[in-house]
Amino acid sequence: MTENEISNIIIGKSIEVHRILGPGLLESTYQECLYYELKNEGLKVEKEKVLPIFYKDIKLNHGYRIDLLVENKVVIELKTVEFLTGVHSAQILTYMKLGDYHLGLLLNFHVKLLKEAIKRFIL
Numbered sequence: 125m126t127e128n129e130i131s132n133i134i135i136g137k138s139i140e141v142h143r144i145l146g147p148g149l150l151e152s153t154y155q156e157c158l159y160y161e162l163k164n165e166g167l168k169v170e171k172e173k174v175l176p177i178f179y180k181d182i183k184l185n186h187g188y189r190i191d192l193l194v195e196n197k198v199v200i201e202l203k204t205v206e207f208l209t210g211v212h213s214a215q216i217l218t219y220m221k222l223g224d225y226h227l228g229l230l231l232n233f234h235v236k237l238l239k240e241a242i243k244r245f246i247l
Contacts, residue, residue, distance in 0.1 A: 125195065127197050127198055127227040130167070130195050130197060130198050130227075133165055133167065134158075134194060134198060134200060134229055135229070135242060137158060137161040137162055137165065138158055138229075138231050138242070139238050139239060141157045141233075142233055143238075144157075145157065145233075147204075147233060147234050147235055148234070149204070149233070150204065151204045151233070154204065154231075154233045155171065155192065158200070158202070159192060162192070162194060167194055168195050168196065169193070169194050170190070170192070170193040170196075171191070172190070172191070173189060173190040174188070175189065175223055190223070193223075197227065198225070198227045199216060199220055199223070199225045199229070200228070200229050200231065201215060201216040201219065201228065201230045202231050202233065203231065203233070203234070204233050205232060205234055206234060208230065208232050208243065212230055213243065213245070216228045216230050216245055217247075221247065226246060226247050227244070227245070228246075228247075229242060229243070229245070230243040231243075
């Protein structure tokens with residue numbers, strides 16, 4: 125399955141989760157529900173995937189976790205904030221660069237319509 129096909133499934137399932145739950149819940153709630161939906165689609169999904177940092181000749185295993193990684197191809201960063209900012213974009217781009225992933229989705233569930241709060245990132 126291509127990254128685009130995977131992202132289409134992710135977006136559809138994200139909209140479904142948001143439609144059922146609505147805004148106002150904790151990020152972890154949306155993460156668990158989206159994880160459930162994507163696993164039920166038969167996708168390989170990793171939750172809270174540790175992303176180590178390599179600095180010179182040392183490996184740092186703390187600090188960075190990808191919310192959801194789908195099929196080892198698509199990074200999903202979930203937010204429940206009033207507005208997405210440049211820091212949120214920088215965060216997902218950093219995860220994508222460090223993990224050498226080419227497609228990422230930043231999803232903000234704290235909105236009336238989720239389709240208005242989906243940002244797609246390509247490296």
